[in-house]
Amino acid sequence: MIYTKRSRWVGRSAWWWGAGTVVGAAALGVLLSATLVACGGRPGQSGNPDRLAEAPTASAVPAGTGLGGAEPSPGGTPDAPAGGDGAAGGDPQGGAGDPADPPSSPPEVEPSAEDCVSYDPADLTVEAVGDAWRMRSGSHLMKVFDTKVDAEDGVKVARNWTLMCFIGRGNDRADRHRYIFTYWRQPSGLPLGPAPALDCVHYDPTELRIHGPDGSGWGLRAGGGVPLLFLDTAPDAERARLVAAGHRQLCVIGHGNDRPDPARYLMQHWRG
Known part of the structure; x- marks a missing residue:
């Protein structure tokens, strides 16, 4: 119990x-x-x-920050990245392509003013100065050359004209002679003398293009991207383009000299 x-x-x-x-x-x-x-x-x-935390929405992005952290432009749109439309990187004919070729200069660039000196073509002489040679017109020193043959070829060109003109003579670069070029104006009317030795580049004047700037300044190029000249400024390049457009050959006297500053001993002239 x-x-x-x-x-x-x-x-x-x-x-x-x-x-x-x-x-x-x-x-x-x-x-x-x-x-x-x-x-x-x-x-x-x-x-x-049991639910994972959601990613922050766009409203969580700090104010004043654009895409990729870039500062937006005043209109609220992020600034275009360097190298976009119109940035450096065009090909020799103006299209996008080879990054080594800068774009063409804008067509509204005004050419630099003509810089010419007059001389008497009937009074041209050649004289030695140190280890070089120079061409004179009376008391006016016109050009220094590496050799006597080069100086005599310079006289053969100069006697056909009355104005010696320069492009880039006012540049202040360390290698300033590399950016100074000569051309000639106003025929003298003197009887044609012996022709100088010709060292020329042929080109199509309708295909001239200006490119730059880059580390070497502004470039004047012919069809296919063939370089003709390097200029200090865009106006100098435009002046060179105008001169070159009236011819088909760019010729040089003194090319190949082995001076420390070879450009100082070169003289250019256009033909054709």
Whole structure:
């Protein structure tokens, strides 16, 4: 009897303990749900621990920052990257291509003013000066040459004209003679004398192009990107283009000399 009564008591206690546990768990669940609602948690948002944090939206990007971190232009559009439309990188004929070739100069560039000196073509002489030779007209020094033969060829050209003109004579570069070029104007009317030795580059005047600037200044090129001259400024390049457009050959006296500053001993003239 005692054992039987004890067994029934123990069974009732276990049943009540189990029922109390279930009721307590349910109450705890209700309390937890109420707490989440009070904190604003909703399924599918940051209150759900099973959802990964979302990436920041565009509104999270700090104000004043453009694409790639570039500062936007005043209109709110990021500045175009260097090398875009119109940037350096055009091919010799003006199209995009070889990055070594800068773009053509704008057509509105005004040519530099003509820089010419007059002389008497009937009074040209050649004289030695140190280890070089120079061409004179009366008391006026006109040009220095590497050899006597070069100086005499210079006279053969100069006697046909009355104006010796320069492009780039006012440049202040360290190698300034490289950017000074000569051409001739106003025929003298003297009888044609012996022709000088010709060392010329032939080109099509309709295909002349100006390119630059780059580290060497502005370049005057012929068809196919053949370089003719390097000029100090865009106006000088435009002046050279205008002179070259009236001819088909650019000739040089003194080419190939081995002086430390070889350009000083060169004299250019256009033909054809």
